[in-house]
Amino acid sequence: MIQNSIATFKCEVIQRKLQLVGQCATGNFPQSFPDVAINVQKEFEIRRNEVRNVVDPEVIFSPYLSNNLVATYFACVEVKEFDSIPSGMMGIDIPMTTYAKVSCSNKTIEKGYERIFSWMKDNGYQHESFEKALPIEIFYYEDNVEEEIVELYIPIVD
Template sequence: MFECELISKNDIILAGFSFSGPFPQSFPSEAVKVQQRLGSRKSEFPPSVNTGMLFSPYSVCDSIATYWACYEVQEGDLIPEGMVTFTLPGHSYAKVNCTNKKIGDGYREVFNWMKKNSYIQLKDAWSIELFYIEDTEEELVEILIPVK
């Protein structure tokens, strides 16, 4: 059901909001809130920005996590007031497709696949949840785990 693969992504320029807080206690509730906050302001982005793809890079360190909700932008795009713009460096990633309803299963599958194929997660790089926003109850999600 879940197919995992190794992919490479180049640098991505992102703009949006973040939340940092205790992990796992604050999640997924705070992740959903930061995504909704971004979604409520998507009309403020220029038409050239694809607001149908929501990038959520995240990092967990001990018991604290930082989670972003962003859209990919191009250099020179006008960014709505109060949002942060940053470049996420490119990496090789272990990737699995799942849905927002099966995200836990997706994580189990990708980590099992990484172990079976001797990939090691890069601890100093951001993992990404990439949501394909379709305004339906169940939406496609790509989970990207940076690996070496």
């Protein structure tokens, strides 16, 4: 029997304010991706128990910045407050931001991006500049499963 994907590709507009603590890595873009992203997530998975005041250790937030030359990709957890930030990590305080959101899976991220950008265009939403906001990939980790829920947040102009 073929299992259906857990991806719903449901699109909506949400607002979130986030306090994140984690690590980042930078690499040539697009040549070194997704390897750089996968590696920083694996490295952070080993150290995430060092972060205090974590909201949910099984939810990894991955904001990123990119252009046609380089990209910086983060692996973080959400915290209730910035207490002490472990060595080699940083805190990111993301103000209230309006996002276009789509639910997909770790196996359907590319299709998730296609869907959210098409939905944004069809509904007249414009991408917010990197100067004011960051796109975010959110991974909901589960043990012993091949496919996990992923949400993509694309900041949009309010």
